[in-house]
Amino acid sequence: MDKSGLKMAVIAKVLALSLLWAGIGNAGHHEEEAVGPTIAELAVSSSGLSTLVTALKAAGLVETLSEEGPFTVLAPTDQAFDALPKGALEGLIADKEKLKKVLLSHVISGRALAETVVTLDSVKALSGEMLTISTEDGVEIAGARVIKTDLLAKNGVVHLIDAVIIP
Template identity: 45%
Template sequence: MSFTKTVLSATVAVVISAGMSFADGDAMKNPMVGGAAMFADKNIVENAVNSADHTTLVAAVTAAGLVETLQSEGPFTVFAPTNAAFDALPEGTVETLLLPENKEMLTTVLTCHVVAKAVMAEALQGMIADDGGVHPVPTVGGCTLQASYADGVMTLQDENGGMATVTIADVVQSNGVIHVIDAVLLPKM
């Protein structure tokens, strides 16, 4: 069994043993993510563990020791890369980041996907318009993403020029909002 699957299995077991139920509650018109309902009365971690498209992200959050943080009150905006986004990284990158000796770098990469407030897509579109087409988005990890919006598509650029598209916006959580993205954003290297 791979390290990622082991960590994910352990995370799911801990969450289930903590007595959290994912079948209860109203999805409150949230979009489905990874084939699972997303409940506005559940926190970011409680919802993310149910998405089949975010198993790598959940494993990485666990390995970085960020589960408790992302279960806290927040509010947070999380730009959540899919498994396919992690798979698109150069071969061996994810496995290397998940090694215990690389926890600090993994934490930096992950927190460059987190904003310390809840920002809905419409509000971000307004900020982009107010800034003439590109809005800087400072993250918890110290990275500044550049957000833009054109032809109905929200994109984010990392400090290395890497681009991600928001594929599912405004997945409301009890402690913020998730926007699903199709690429992993990286800190300045």
């Protein structure tokens, strides 16, 4: 083999080893993998969120919360909806645009785990509302107490709250 052929063989081997090591170096360091249910599927399968699911369906937002995201959803429990004044939920269901604005006040763009949320003073919801965050006595977002955190979905995260945020 002449010098140029030997040089090409060495370059090819170095390149092959470089590619091999690059692949090994990245093993296990993928971006968050899309596994598990979507936020919408998580809500449907979770007990205590049936009123939220009904409202999401009425507002046409189930498909949105099935998309790639990522989203952070502040999910009011059934008890949170039950605490609304009499007739308020029915009024929202009847007014799709108002319902959509209320529900989008519970959705934040991006994946905000609890460890991140507690470092923030406020966050902007997809409705455009600025939601204040307080950590003085537990964690409250726009006056709603966070009662369960970090329910992971493939397109985001869900935190359960004890009140419905009304913009």
